[in-house]
Amino acid sequence: MRPxxxxxxxxxxxxxxxxxxxxxxxQLGLKVLLVDHSTAVAEKIRISGGGRCNFTNVGTTAANFxxxxxxxxxxxxxxxxxxxxxxxxxxxGIAFHEKHKGQLFCDRSAxxxxxxxxxxxxxxxxxxxxxxxxxxxxFSASSPDETGAGSYxxxxxxxxxxxxxxxxxxxxxSIPKIGATDFGYRVARQFGLRLVEPxxxxxxxxxxxxxxxxxxxxxxxxxPVQIEVGSxxxxxxxxxxxxxxHRGLSGPAVLQISSYWQAGTPIRLNLAPNTxxxxxxxxxxxTSRKLIANELATQVPARLADAWVQQGSGVGHNWQRPINEAxxxxxTALAERLTRWELTPTGTEGYKKAEVTAGGVDTRDxxxxxxxxxxxxxxxxxxxxxxxxxxxxxxxxxxWASGFACAQGLAATLLKERAHA
Numbered sequence: 001m002r003p004x005x006x007x008x009x010x011x012x013x014x015x016x017x018x019x020x021x022x023x024x025x026x027q028l029g030l031k032v033l034l035v036d037h038s039t040a041v042a043e044k045i046r047i048s049g050g051g052r053c054n055f056t057n058v059g060t061t062a063a064n065f066x067x068x069x070x071x072x073x074x075x076x077x078x079x080x081x082x083x084x085x086x087x088x089x090x091x092x093g094i095a096f097h098e099k100h101k102g103q104l105f106c107d108r109s110a111x112x113x114x115x116x117x118x119x120x121x122x123x124x125x126x127x128x129x130x131x132x133x134x135x136x137x138x139f140s141a142s143s144p145d146e147t148g149a150g151s152y153x154x155x156x157x158x159x160x161x162x163x164x165x166x167x168x169x170x171x172x173x174s175i176p177k178i179g180a181t182d183f184g185y186r187v188a189r190q191f192g193l194r195l196v197e198p199x200x201x202x203x204x205x206x207x208x209x210x211x212x213x214x215x216x217x218x219x220x221x222x223x224p225v226q227i228e229v230g231s232x233x234x235x236x237x238x239x240x241x242x243x244x245x246h247r248g249l250s251g252p253a254v255l256q257i258s259s260y261w262q263a264g265t266p267i268r269l270n271l272a273p274n275t276x277x278x279x280x281x282x283x284x285x286x287t288s289r290k291l292i293a294n295e296l297a298t299q300v301p302a303r304l305a306d307a308w309v310q311q312g313s314g315v316g317h318n319w320q321r322p323i324n325e326a327x328x329x330x331x332t333a334l335a336e337r338l339t340r341w342e343l344t345p346t347g348t349e350g351y352k353k354a355e356v357t358a359g360g361v362d363t364r365d366x367x368x369x370x371x372x373x374x375x376x377x378x379x380x381x382x383x384x385x386x387x388x389x390x391x392x393x394x395x396x397x398x399x400w401a402s403g404f405a406c407a408q409g410l411a412a413t414l415l416k417e418r419a420h421a
Contacts (some may be wrong), residue, residue, distance in 0.1 A: 002159030007033040007127070008414050010154060011167040012183070014041040014130060016396055017382025018169030019117040021403030026124020028411035033161065034121065035132045042114045043178040044171070048396075053110035055089075056082040056400070057393035059102035064394045066259055067386040068196050072363040073398065076371075080404035082397055092116045103392045133157045137166060137187060139375070150376055164417075165410055167371075167379040169403070172357020173198055174383075180351070184361070184384035191375040194362035196386040200354030201259040204250035205267070205345035214311060218244035221303050226270040227253045229260050236260045239273060248345065255391050258348060259358055269341040275299050278335035285323050285331065292323045292334070300338065308338060356395055358388040370409025371402060381406045 011022045014036035022034040040046075045053050057064070060082050062074045086104070089096060094116060095107035106112050121128065135155035142150045154161040170184035185195055207215075221244045228237035236257070243251030257267060277299055284295040296305035312319030315337070317330040348354070361380045366372070371379045381402040389395040 004153075004160045004162050005033075007031050007161065007163045009033070009165040009167060009410055010035065010152070010161055010163045011169055012036075012134065012187075013169035013171060013382070013384075014038070014128070015169060015171050015382065016042060016045055016117070016399035017171075017403045018167070019121060019403075020400050021167060021169060021381055021407045022126045023117060023120030023124050024404055024407035025410050026121060026126040028124075028407060028415070030124075030407075030411060030414055032124060032126045033129065033163070034126050035129045035134065035156065037131055037133050037181070037183075038179040039131050040179075041130070042117065044175070045110050045113050045117075045396075047175075047178070048110060049105050051110055052105040052108075053113050054099075054103050054105050054393040054396065055096070055113055056085050056104050056397045057102045058082050058086075058098065058104065060394055060397045064390045064392075065398065066358070066388050067363060069363045069386075072366075072368050073387050073401075075368045076401040076405040077397070079408075080401040084404075085397070085400050088120075089113075089116065092119065101392055129156070129158050134183075137190070139191070139377075152377065164414060165377045165379065167381060167406060167410070168361075168384055169380075169382050171383040172360060173351045174200060174203075174354040174357045176351060180357075184380065187378075188361045188373075188380065188384075191373070191378055193365045193373055193375065196359040196362050198357050198359040200348050200351050201358035201388050202255040202355035202391050203258045203353055204245060204248060204349040205254050205258055205261065206248040206347050206349060207343070208346045211346075212248060214307065215244060216246055218303055218307055219246045220244065221301055222251060223271065223301055223304065224273060225253050226273040227257045228268045229257055229262075229265065242269070242271075247349070250349075252391055255355065259388055259390070261345065263347070264344070266342045266344040269343075270339045271304065271341060272300050272338055277338055278332060281323065281331045281335060282328070285326060285328075289322050289324050292319050292321060292326055292331075295323050296334075308334065311337070355391070356383055356388055358386075360384050360386040362386055367409070369405065370412075371406040372409060379406050379410070 008030040010033045011018045022032050026032045065073045094112045096104050138153045151164050152166050168184045168187050173180050225242040226239050238256040240253035241251045242253045293305045293309045309319035317333050363386050365374045371381050382399045389398050
């Protein structure tokens, strides 16, 4: 029988948050064990940003995140900013560039970020067990009334582990083919913590086959749009690119809005946000004899113009005629349909296509300073927590910021205990 192995902290999950937290905690002087059920580390980093990893966004603020408590993320984000991570990259000699809207990518490969994180773990003398499956986590209180700090015994296929603290950094349910599991949620439930129901986020939206038939021909078409959900104070919108697919809508605009979309509610699209469609059609009516579709194609992609004029008969208008023969009412209706297109998705492409998981461990049960839960010595960081960033590098910044805050909290507690022992 293998002897019990002792560590200050066991971090479960070798993704962005887990690796970063392990490296920082190790370098602060803690004895760290990092475990993962997969052989590979940081698969999400490896495939993100087309293989170049959109590792942060220079414009990160708390406003770029959602969750039941949108203010929870403020503390961690303020203590570890994009500038801090950029300085770490520069220290490792990693070249990067900014695309649009503050998004930073590696010049060479996402592998550079992974090697940086592994090097930081090595600098902190972090022990890594991979692959390693955990069988159970048992808490032992240090005093009969359970007011003391206590410790944990963890059963694994590499033997028993004794530790003061456990950090869950197992991510969410998105992209199961690279190893996503519900382990973090199961641990939260085991120790009586609340969960906000997980759901796919940053995910394409789908529509009923028959209802989508008029638009399926547009698959592959991309264009900038204004997209919105909700109304009045609850309204959320983005100006991003839209992509038509055979099953529905994707592209940055839809991935962004999907995090806010609720089943059964409509989305609203302006397919020509940078132009006054009605004004241009009205002007063309007095100067042109071209077909409406041809005039419309000067303002939006030709395929979109063709698909739109074909729908006229269904809404009581003939849009397949020369523009000088069209009534003002018909042109107004056409412009309205293009700039205020309202439609209700029937669902999403699910976790297999979702970039992240919204929901997770309820932040009411976590410290925003240290990420320790109401269960003493049990911490949750990264995507497993009910904090979800926009598309564009924000979720990686959350991984770095929550991992850093957690490591600082662990060191403050455990090193103080060590000093008084």
